Amino acid sequence: MSGLDEIADIGRDPRRGGYSRHLWDAADLELRDWFVARAESTGLDVERDRNGNLWAWWGAPGPDAVVVGSHLDSVPGGGEYDGPLGVVSALDAVALLRSSGFVPSRPCAVVVFAEEEGSRFGVACLGSRLLTGALDAARARRLVDADGVTLAEAADAHGVPARHLGADERALGRIGIFLELHVEQGRGLVDVDGPLAVASGILAHGRWRIGFRGEGNHAGATRMADRRDPMVAAARGVVAARDAAAARPGARATVGRIGVVPGGTNVIPSAVTTWLDARSGDDEETRALVAEIEERMRDVAAAEGCELVIAEESWSSAVTFPADLRERVSAALGGIPELGTGAGHDAGVLSAHVPTAMVFVRNPSGVSHAPEEYAELDDCIAGVVAVERILRELL
Structure with a gap:
């Protein structure tokens, strides 16, 4: 979990407390550079897609890949774990597999989706919505931030040609299964007294x-x-x-x-x-x-x-994650409880197109989208081990 320490000072918000990290601001750009360096040091090859999402590939990119990841941006004054925990855990799990000599039978990638929180341009899960075509590209290009900058202008300024924004059949077609680990945004795991749960669905x-x-x-x-x-x-x-x-x-x-x-x-x-x-x-x-x-x-x-x-x-729309994949994930972890969530995620957007699963890590405070958001180190480590076991099963 050293990755969380490495990014702990990026995007701190002195006025609100917590972190403010928004698409293509200084903090987000620094986090993207960190992800590229961390992924490459793990032996992964990084590419950026037409919508600004980052993909770190273990081996050659290809179809039927097992993809795991989350996001690095935050709400204004958000917590340390929402998004980054899933990215750090994915990188650590892949590193564990690689160091053990495991050889995957299908492609694997760690992904960072752009603008999951929607804090700059107002649309949550912007990167995954554009990828899947759930958000019309012409409408997306017209989105405006608080300073009057359009998404098209911001994309062009950061090397993501606005004319190419939109549904990406090539990238979507590579995903065979998507897995997202996330700190729980509530107190369900506190009530059941367990470190992990598999998501049943999203409101x-x-x-x-x-x-x-x-x-x-x-x-x-x-x-x-x-x-x-x-x-x-x-x-x-x-x-x-x-x-x-x-x-x-x-x-x-x-x-x-x-x-x-x-x-x-x-x-x-x-x-x-x-x-x-x-x-x-x-x-x-x-x-x-x-x-x-x-x-x-x-x-x-x-x-x-x-x-x-x-x-x-x-x-x-409401999401119910596929029962067969939920059962497979739970079985790989020796049986863990199921929890629904009221929080939206990129996994929810992707679920309309590919088999998708989520694992939650206990949040002892029950607080999220605020500086008080928290997860114990032992629970975070349990999350990394869980992702490693799930990937071992799926790969």
């Missing part, structure tokens, strides 16, 4: 941009009765989203980001934009939840004399 989830439009005006000269304040509408909308989800068992709704125009202390805003993350057990339940939230938000907007505009930014 349906999506992201929506919700704009409240009102009338900007002077904070001191405008009577309360004369206001069309989108901040008040947005605040009530956030509470409405929380209440709608709380009334539905197993549902989640979160507003974790907000933008205000013009953003002055003594100015009534003219527009407030919020971003909603909504999740539930299946597609129908999640769509119904979002429809209810939209209805409630339109009501509170109208009550404040404001307009509401809502746009879907991403959508991921």
Whole structure:
């Protein structure tokens, strides 16, 4: 697990705490260089695909490969383990196999997917969505970050020609099985008192941009009765989203980001934009939840004399990982429990195209997407050994 120590100072966020590592920023570029050097020192050959994903091959690239990996980017102020644990564990597991003299009967690769968190361009699992064609390339090129830079501009600037972004049948066609190890983003393994679990599935989830439009005006000269304040509408909308989800068992709704125009202390805003993350057990339940939230938000907007505009930014259907592969993974590890998750992953995107499995490592705090995210060293080592055993079985 020395790989985690090697990257421990890359992308530290002094303001938020934790780490902020976003696609093609300085931290992400340094992490990519680290991955190339670490993979090559393990004897792997690294290539970058047309969408900016990195592949480290054990032997010649080819079809029916067993691919293992995760991502290196983070949410703003994220934890140390979300993503990097899966990459470091994959590299260590391959190193264990190679040092033991094991000879694989099929190709093997360690992959780093680009922009899994969606923190720069707003679409989660960007690299795997582009790879599989789940995200339209023309739409992707128009995505814009907080500084007004398009994905096309950023890609061109970093040697990934924007005109080539999109479905990559060649890369996808090489994957026979995909395996992702990930720190658990919850406390399921704490409750069952075990270090590892195999993922059973992922909740349906999506992201929506919700704009409240009102009338900007002077904070001191405008009577309360004369206001069309989108901040008040947005605040009530956030509470409405929380209440709608709380009334539905197993549902989640979160507003974790907000933008205000013009953003002055003594100015009534003219527009407030919020971003909603909504999740539930299946597609129908999640769509119904979002429809209810939209209805409630339109009501509170109208009550404040404001307009509401809502746009879907991403959508991921519910995932059930294949039972036969889950059983094979569990058997290779002597039998481990199954856990579902509400967190999205590249494995979920790939599952629509190739057999996919996930292994979770215990998170004793139950906290993720925050600096307090944690995993014990012994549990991390158990994860490496698990990936090594699974690869030995699959290869």
